[in-house]
Amino acid sequence: MAGADDIVRFDNVGLRYGTGTEVLGDLSFTLHAGRFYFLTGASGAGKTSLLKLLYLAQRPSRGAIRMFGTDVIMLPRERLPALRRRLGVVFQDFRLVPHLSAFDNVALPLRLSGVSEDELRQPVADMLDWVGLGARSDARPATLSGGEQQRVAIARAVIARPELLVADEPTGNVDPEMALKLLRLFESLNRLGTTVVVATHDVTLLRKVPDSLIMRLDGGRLSDPTGALRYPPRREAATVRA
Amino acid sequence: MRLPLSRDAAIGSQRTAQVLPAASLGGPMPWVIAIMVALTVLTAGGAISLANFASEARSGLEGGVTVQVVEANASAREAQARRAAEALATAPGVAKVRRVPQAEVESLVEPWLGEAANSEVVALPALIEVRLTGDADKAALSRLRGSLAKSAPSARIDAQADWLGPVFGVITALRWLALVLIGLLTLASAAAVWLAARNALDVNRATIEIVHHLGAGDAQIARLFERSVLLDAALGGAIGLLLGGGALALLGGRFAALQAGVVERGALSALDWLLVALVPVIMAGVALYTARRTVLARLGRML
Ligand SMILES: Nc1ncnc2c1ncn2[C@@H]1O[C@H](COP(=O)(O)OP(=O)(O)OP(=O)(O)O)[C@@H](O)[C@H]1O
Ligand SMILES: [Mg+2]
Numbered sequence: 049m050a051g052a053d054d055i056v057r058f059d060n061v062g063l064r065y066g067t068g069t070e071v072l073g074d075l076s077f078t079l080h081a082g083r084f085y086f087l088t089g090a091s092g093a094g095k096t097s098l099l100k101l102l103y104l105a106q107r108p109s110r111g112a113i114r115m116f117g118t119d120v121i122m123l124p125r126e127r128l129p130a131l132r133r134r135l136g137v138v139f140q141d142f143r144l145v146p147h148l149s150a151f152d153n154v155a156l157p158l159r160l161s162g163v164s165e166d167e168l169r170q171p172v173a174d175m176l177d178w179v180g181l182g183a184r185s186d187a188r189p190a191t192l193s194g195g196e197q198q199r200v201a202i203a204r205a206v207i208a209r210p211e212l213l214v215a216d217e218p219t220g221n222v223d224p225e226m227a228l229k230l231l232r233l234f235e236s237l238n239r240l241g242t243t244v245v246v247a248t249h250d251v252t253l254l255r256k257v258p259d260s261l262i263m264r265l266d267g268g269r270l271s272d273p274t275g276a277l278r279y280p281p282r283r284e285a286a287t288v289r290a
Numbered sequence: 291m292r293l294p295l296s297r298d299a300a301i302g303s304q305r306t307a308q309v310l311p312a313a314s315l316g317g318p319m320p321w322v323i324a325i326m327v328a329l330t331v332l333t334a335g336g337a338i339s340l341a342n343f344a345s346e347a348r349s350g351l352e353g354g355v356t357v358q359v360v361e362a363n364a365s366a367r368e369a370q371a372r373r374a375a376e377a378l379a380t381a382p383g384v385a386k387v388r389r390v391p392q393a394e395v396e397s398l399v400e401p402w403l404g405e406a407a408n409s410e411v412v413a414l415p416a417l418i419e420v421r422l423t424g425d426a427d428k429a430a431l432s433r434l435r436g437s438l439a440k441s442a443p444s445a446r447i448d449a450q451a452d453w454l455g456p457v458f459g460v461i462t463a464l465r466w467l468a469l470v471l472i473g474l475l476t477l478a479s480a481a482a483v484w485l486a487a488r489n490a491l492d493v494n495r496a497t498i499e500i501v502h503h504l505g506a507g508d509a510q511i512a513r514l515f516e517r518s519v520l521l522d523a524a525l526g527g528a529i530g531l532l533l534g535g536g537a538l539a540l541l542g543g544r545f546a547a548l549q550a551g552v553v554e555r556g557a558l559s560a561l562d563w564l565l566v567a568l569v570p571v572i573m574a575g576v577a578l579y580t581a582r583r584t585v586l587a588r589l590g591r592m593l
Contacts, residue, residue, distance in 0.1 A: 104503075105593065129502075129508075133504075143500045145497050145501070157505070160505055204504075
C-alpha cells in the first residue's frame with residue numbers, strides 16, 4: 049500500500065508508442081515526497097518517455113500510476129489540469145512560448161494559476177536574476193542562446209513552487225559552472241519540500257547532490273542499484289557521496 | 291517566499307491576453323464576416339420589407355369588393371350603376387359603398403389610354419367600391435351577385451384581394467427563398483469560422499501544447515480563441531451592418547422616390563431596423579459557438 053509520503057507510485061507500468069515494441073516495461077517503483085532523484089541511462093533508454101508519464105503528457109499502455117494519491121489512469125481528462133499545475137516541468141526541448149518574452153514565459157504558470165500581476169512581478173524578476181537573466185527579461189526566446197533558453201525553461205518550471213519538479217536534461221546546454229548553479233536551485237527548491245526528478249546522462253552531476261537517489265534506465269527496464277526505489281528506501285545505500 | 295497560489299482559479303481575461311499572439315483569428319476573417327453580415331442584412335431587410343408590403347396590402351384589400359358595370363351604352367350604364375349602388379347600400383354584410391366618380395376612373399386609366407380615356411370612344415366601366423363587414427369570400431360574393439342580378443345585370447363583382455393573389459404567391463415564395471438564403475449564409479459563415487479556427491489552432495499548436503502542459507484547462511484555452519473570434523465578429527459585423535444597412539436605406543430611398551404608392555407600404559419600421567441590426571449579433575453568436583466547438587474538439591484529442 050502507498051505510504052503517506054509517496055508522491056508517485058508506478059505498478060507494472062509499460063509503454064509502447066503505437067504498435068512498436070515496449071519502450072518501457074515492468075516499471076514498479078515509488079517516489080517519496082521531498083527526495084531528490086536522478087534518472088540516468090543511455091540515450092534512447094527511455095528517460096524522456098518515463099518523464100512524459102510523470103508529467104502527464106502520455107498514458108501508459110499498461111499498469112497503474114498514482115500521483116499525489118490519485119489514480120491518474122482513471123482520472124477524467126478535465127481533472128488533469130489541476131494535477132498538472134502541481135508539477136513543474138523542464139522539457140528536454142525547452143518549449144518556450146516563442147512570441148512571449150523571457151519574463152512572460154516565466155510568469156505563465158503563475159498567470160495560469162490566477163496570481164495577480166502585482167503579486168507575480170517581483171518573484172518573476174527575482175527568479176530571472178537568479179538564473180542570470182535579469183537583464184534579458186524582455187528578450188524573446190529566439191534571441192536567447194540555447195543555455196539561456198534552458199535557464200528560462202528552468203525558471204518557469206520552478207517559479208510556482210511545484211510539489212514535483214520533473215527536469216529532462218536541464219543542464220545539457222550550459223557550462224559546468226552554470227550547471228552546478230542550476231543544480232543548487234533545484235536543491236534549494238528540494239529543501240523547501242519539492243520532490244525533484246532530474247534526468248541526465250551527466251554522471252558527474254550525480255555526485256554533486258548529497259542525499260540524491262539514483263534511478264537507472266537500461267533498455268526500458270529500471271534497475272535499482274542503490275535500492276532507492278524500494279519502500280522504505282535504504283537511504284544509506286542510496287546516497288551517493290561526493 | 292511562499293507564493294499565493296489559488297490553483298484552480300480561472301485565467302483572468304487581461305492576463306490571458308498575453309498567452310496567444312494574434313489578437314484576431316487573422317487573415318480575411320473580419321472581411322468574410324463583414325460580407326456575410328452585409329448579404330444577410332440585405333436579404334433579411336428585403337424579406338421584412340416584402341412581408342410588410344404583403345400584410346399591409348392584404349389588410350387594405352380584405353373585405354374589399356369592386357363592382358364594375360360594363361355597359362357600352364352610357365345612359366344604361368349610368369342607370370345600372372345607380373341602381374346597383376342603391377341595392378348594395380341596403381344589402382346585408384355591406385359596411386360601405388362608394389361610387390367612384392367617373393373623372394377618377396378616367397384618371398386611373400389615363401396613363402394607359404391617354405387622351406382617349408375621357409373621350410366617348412372608349413366605354414369605361416362604372417366603378418363602385420364596396421367594403422364588407424366580413425371577408426370577401428366566395429359566399430359573400432355570390433350573395434352580392436344575387437342581389438344585383440336584377441337591378442344591374444351588367445355588373446361584374448370581384449374581390450380586390452383576388453387581383454393580387456398571384457402577387458402574394460410570388461411574395462410568399464420570395465420570403466421562403468430569403469429564409470433559405472439566410473440559412474445558407476449562416477452555414478457558410480460558420481464554415482468560414484471553422485476553417486479559420488482550425489488554421490489558428492494549427493498556427494498556435496506549439497503554444498497551445500505548452501500552455502496545456504502547464505495546466506491550462508480546455509475552457510481557458512478555448513476562451514483565448516473566443517476572444518479573437520469576438521474581436522473579428524465585432525469588426526466584421528460592424529462593417530457588414532454598415533454596408534448592408536446602407537444599401538437597404540439607399541434602396542428604400544429609391545423605391546420611395548418612385549412614389550408608386552404600394553411600395554411605401556414595404557418601408558422598414560424602427561422595429562424592423564432593430565431586427566436587421568440583430569443580424570451581426572446572431573452572426574457573432576454563431577461564430578463564437580463554432581470556434582468554441584472547434585477548439586474544444588481539437589483539445590479533446592490531447593491527453
Ligand atoms: N513519440 C515517439 N514515437 C515512437 N517512438 C518514440 C517516441 N518517443 C520516443 N520513442 C522511442 O522510445 C525510445 C526511448 O526514447 P526516449 O526519448 O524516452 O529516450 P531518452 O532516454 O530520453 O533518450 P535521450 O537521452 O537521447 O533523450 C527510443 O527508442 C525512441 O526512439
Ligand atoms: Mg530524452
